[in-house]
Amino acid sequence: MVNSGMSDRILMFFIYVSMCLIFAMIALPVLFIVASSFSSVDAVTSGRVYFWPVEFSLQGYEVALQSPSITRSFLMSVFYTAAGTAISVGLTLLAAYPLSRRDLGIRSAVMVFFTVTMFISGGMIPTYLLVRGLRLTDSVWAILLPGALSVWNMILARTYMLTSIPPELFESASIDGCSDWRYFVSVVLPLSVPIIAVIVLYYAVSRWNAFFDAMIYLNDRSLYPFQLVLRSILVQSSGGDFDLSLSEQMNKAALKNLLQYSMIVISTAPILALYPVVQKYFIKGIMVGSLKG
Numbered sequence: 001m002v003n004s005g006m007s008d009r010i011l012m013f014f015i016y017v018s019m020c021l022i023f024a025m026i027a028l029p030v031l032f033i034v035a036s037s038f039s040s041v042d043a044v045t046s047g048r049v050y051f052w053p054v055e056f057s058l059q060g061y062e063v064a065l066q067s068p069s070i071t072r073s074f075l076m077s078v079f080y081t082a083a084g085t086a087i088s089v090g091l092t093l094l095a096a097y098p099l100s101r102r103d104l105g106i107r108s109a110v111m112v113f114f115t116v117t118m119f120i121s122g123g124m125i126p127t128y129l130l131v132r133g134l135r136l137t138d139s140v141w142a143i144l145l146p147g148a149l150s151v152w153n154m155i156l157a158r159t160y161m162l163t164s165i166p167p168e169l170f171e172s173a174s175i176d177g178c179s180d181w182r183y184f185v186s187v188v189l190p191l192s193v194p195i196i197a198v199i200v201l202y203y204a205v206s207r208w209n210a211f212f213d214a215m216i217y218l219n220d221r222s223l224y225p226f227q228l229v230l231r232s233i234l235v236q237s238s239g240g241d242f243d244l245s246l247s248e249q250m251n252k253a254a255l256k257n258l259l260q261y262s263m264i265v266i267s268t269a270p271i272l273a274l275y276p277v278v279q280k281y282f283i284k285g286i287m288v289g290s291l292k293g
Contacts, residue, residue, distance in 0.1 A: 037061070037261040044258050060262030063255065069221070069229060074266070077208060077226035081270075084144045084207040089200055091149045093192070096157035097184055102167060118151045124216075131217055142217035143210070143225070150206075153199045160195040161188060201274060208271055230263050 031051040036044050040055035048054050064070050095114075099107050122130075127146065136142040165188060173183045189196070211227035218224060233256075 033261050033264050036258070037265045039258075041255055041258050044261070059255075060258040061266070063259055064262050064266060069224075070226070070263070072222060073224050073226040073229040076223060078270075080140070080143050080210075080225055081204055081207040083140075084148070085200060085203040087144055088148050088150065088153075088203045088207075089196065092154045092157055092199055093189070093196070095149065095154050096161060097188055099154075099158045100161035100165075101170075102162075114151045114154065128216060137217050138220050138223070140223060143213055143223075146213060146217075150199075150203070153202055157192070157195050157199060161192060165191050204274060205271055208267075226267060230267055233263060234260055 028051065032049070035051055035053045036049045037060050038053040038056055038058070039049045040057040041059060043049050043054035098104055099111060099114075101107070121127075131137060131142055131146055136145065169187055170183055173187060178186070209227060211225060211231055214223070214225050214228050215231075
């Protein structure tokens with residue numbers, strides 16, 4: 001009979017092997033795309049690129065940066081991500097704080113109201129009719145306002161405040177004459193930095209990758225986000241009507257492939273750069289915020 005020590009080692013061996021295989025499945029395609037984006041057109045066309053750049057070149061990035069439609073859409077995505085994340089985080093915290101207060105008599109009823117919206121929605125057509133009725137179409141507000149509050153993120157923030165911030169702090173602050181708003185700004189927010197970092201990451205990733213709302217609500221191409229232009233190039237395999245010079249260059253099949261790899265790297269790099277900033281808060285915030293309260 002195999003002893004427990006041997007069985008544990010066998011189990012750990014299979015766990016490590018499985019983790020290595022999963023890591024390879026994720027990392028190797030990423031390495032291929034990055035290597036291809038920094039390789040020459042001939043190297044990409046001939047299939048000589050695997051996981052390291054061949055005949056190092058920045059031609060794909062030069063074509064992308066010289067295209068007005070791509071640079072404009074990239075800046076619009078930065079704006080949508082920054083402004084949308086700020087609005088969403090603000091709404092989330094303003095909703096989570098009162099619902100974390102045990103002295104709020106209607107908090108259970110309000111939580112039920114919020115929770116129902118996670119499972120039942122009006123659907124795409126009623127939502128579009130609402131946005132159009134509010135005259136938000138063809139404006140940045142059509143991207144920033146619909147879906148600004150994530151109920152799941154609000155529940156995470158509420159649970160974190162409920163389990164990590166002692167109610168005695170509010171009692172002490174009240175005795176000293178601290179108002180609810182002052183307590184929220186001076187006490188709750190500084191103590192909630194871990195969960196704030198988590199929801200900032202969630203909202204930023206969601207905003208940066210979003211393209212469907214823009215495809216539905218926007219007709220003005222100057223307002224298009226980067227992901228919608230990228231979709232046109234990857235899915236439709238053309239520059240469309242975004243930029244005539246870009247379309248002409250993409251008629252060259254080799255350059256088209258190189259441009260696709262370069263734009264994928266450009267679209268991924270900002271979010272990858274955000275992870276190290278919030279990593280030290282991520283585990284603490286998500287573990288504490290996921291506890292039932």
